[in-house]
Amino acid sequence: xxxxxxxxxxxxxxxxxxxxxxxxxxxxxxxxxxxxxxxxxxxxxxxxxxxxxxxxxxxxxxxxxxxxxxxxxxxxxxxxxxxxxxxxxxxxxxxxxxxxxxxxxxxxxxxxxxxxxxxxxxxxxxxxxxxxxxxxxxxxxxxxxxxxxxxxxxxxxxxxxxxxxxxxxxxxxxxxxxxxxxxxxxxxxxxxxxxxxxxxxxxxxxxxxxxxxxxxxxxxxxxxxxxxxxxxxxxxxxxxxxxxxxxxxxxxxxxxxxxxxxxxxxxxxxxxxxxxxxxxxxxxxxxxxxxxxxxxxxxxxxxxxxxxxxxxxxxxxxxxxxxxxxxxxxxxxxxxxx
Numbered sequence: 001x002x003x004x005x006x007x008x009x010x011x012x013x014x015x016x017x018x019x020x021x022x023x024x025x026x027x028x029x030x031x032x033x034x035x036x037x038x039x040x041x042x043x044x045x046x047x048x049x050x051x052x053x054x055x056x057x058x059x060x061x062x063x064x065x066x067x068x069x070x071x072x073x074x075x076x077x078x079x080x081x082x083x084x085x086x087x088x089x090x091x092x093x094x095x096x097x098x099x100x101x102x103x104x105x106x107x108x109x110x111x112x113x114x115x116x117x118x119x120x121x122x123x124x125x126x127x128x129x130x131x132x133x134x135x136x137x138x139x140x141x142x143x144x145x146x147x148x149x150x151x152x153x154x155x156x157x158x159x160x161x162x163x164x165x166x167x168x169x170x171x172x173x174x175x176x177x178x179x180x181x182x183x184x185x186x187x188x189x190x191x192x193x194x195x196x197x198x199x200x201x202x203x204x205x206x207x208x209x210x211x212x213x214x215x216x217x218x219x220x221x222x223x224x225x226x227x228x229x230x231x232x233x234x235x236x237x238x239x240x241x242x243x244x245x246x247x248x249x250x251x252x253x254x255x256x257x258x259x260x261x262x263x264x265x266x267x268x269x270x271x272x273x274x275x276x277x278x279x280x281x282x283x284x285x286x287x288x289x290x291x292x293x294x295x296x297x298x299x300x301x302x303x304x305x306x307x308x309x310x311x312x313x314x315x316x317x318x319x320x321x322x323x324x325x326x327x328x329x330x331x332x333x334x335x336x337x338x
Contacts, residue, residue, distance in 0.1 A: 057160060064159045065168055070099025073109075073154055073174045081179035084147050091140040092176055094154050096131050103135030110169075111139050113152035114178055120294050122150060128157055147182040151175040187251025188219035190242060193280070194228045196259040202228035206258065223253070231257055235281055239288040252291070256280035261297065275299040 054062070074095045079088040092111075096104040108130055115125035129137045141152070155173035158165045191210050195203045205222045213220035224245045230238040238255060261275040275297065282292040 060159050061162060061165055064156075064165060067098075068156045068168060068172050071104065071107075071156065071172055072097045072101075073156075073172060075154070075174055075176040078176040081177075081181055082144065083181045084144055084183040086183075087143050088141055091138045092152065094131075094137040094139070094174075096135045096137070103131075103133070105131055105133045105135055107131040107135070108157040109137055109154055110157045111137075111152060111154050113141055114144075114146075114148045114150045115142075117146050117148070122148070141178075144180040146180065148178055148180045150178045152178045187285075188221060188249065189213060190223050190246065190250045190253040190285070191220055192223035192225065192230070192238065192242070192253060192255040194231065194257050196257060198260045198263050200259070202231075202257075209254070228257075231255075235283060235290060236288060239283055239285070243285060243288070246285070248286075250285045253283045253285055254280060255283065271301050273299055273301040 074097075075092065076095050077090070077093045079090040079092065082088045094109065096107050096109065098104045108128060110126050110128050112124050112126045114122050116123045127139070129139060131137050137154075139154075153173045153175045156169045158169045191205060191213070193206045193209055195206050197203060205226070210220055210222060223242060225238075225242060230241065235255065239253070242250075242253060256279045258276055258278045261277045264272045264274045266272055276299075278294075278296045280292075280294050280296075281290060283289070284291050
């Protein structure tokens with residue numbers, strides 16, 4: 001028997017071991033290279049947003065609001081009533097103090113005052129003044145060209161038109177009377193104002209307006225024209241006809257009508273509503289100029305009879321039309337219906 005001995009096995013085993021060593025060495029080098037590779041840098045957190053820098057306008061506004069916080073404006077004196085086209089006898093004097101009670105020198109102050117008027121609308125002008133070292137301002141208005149029973153106001157001058165700024169400035173304002181009498185009150189007045197009934201028929205020249213003029217100290221009388229026909233004509237025609245009769249004896253004339261806006265109707269609850277409309281014009285009898293005109297409306301609702309409701313409406317209308325009588329009367333309103 002021949003026995004074969006495998007002499008190659010040790011060689012094969014050695015080859016396998018050598019190959020494993022080479023593979024391990026290669027893996028070790030690869031692992032070493034991987035270990036040497038730098039890790040990625042951590043992601044940095046986003047930088048925090050910096051606060052927004054206030055704009056110059058915003059800084060100016062904040063400074064203004066701080067400056068007028070606790071400010072005190074005080075009108076220490078104001079002039080007595082004057083007459084149209086006559087200067088005020090004295091100036092308006094304002095004293096301004098800061099929150100600590102100290103005189104606010106160099107403070108910009110705006111004064112708003114009546115300057116002109118168009119019927120029921122009053123136009124205001126403004127002037128910007130600066131306090132002196134004693135926190136004081138003296139304001140002398142221009143010679144008035146219209147009559148007023150209003151007020152003027154002083155307030156810190158806003159640094160911009162921002163609503164918050166303007167509101168804060170006006171909240172610190174103070175007012176004083178601004179009274180100007182008409183220069184027509186020296187002469188008597190003429191009344192040509194007719195009442196109308198619910199059927200649209202003219203009644204008489206309103207004795208109630210005449211009564212109010214007289215009670216207020218204004219010399220007045222009814223128009224020498226008894227007919228209401230001139231209500232359908234131009235104001236110029238009425239003026240010329242009246243002027244031809246009275247000449248220079250009258251300073252002004254009040255013309256117009258008081259009518260029902262619509263017939264009174266009974267409602268489901270048994271009440272009635274009466275509405276009257278007053279159309280009034282004031283004329284300068286020196287030249288026929290229309291000095292003032294207005295339309296006023298008033299209503300009353302109740303269970304009363306027509307005559308009582310009409311009386312109540314006229315009383316209400318009289319109060320609502322109470323606007324200082326522009327050019328016609330310095331003490332009462334043109335439309336002083338009873």
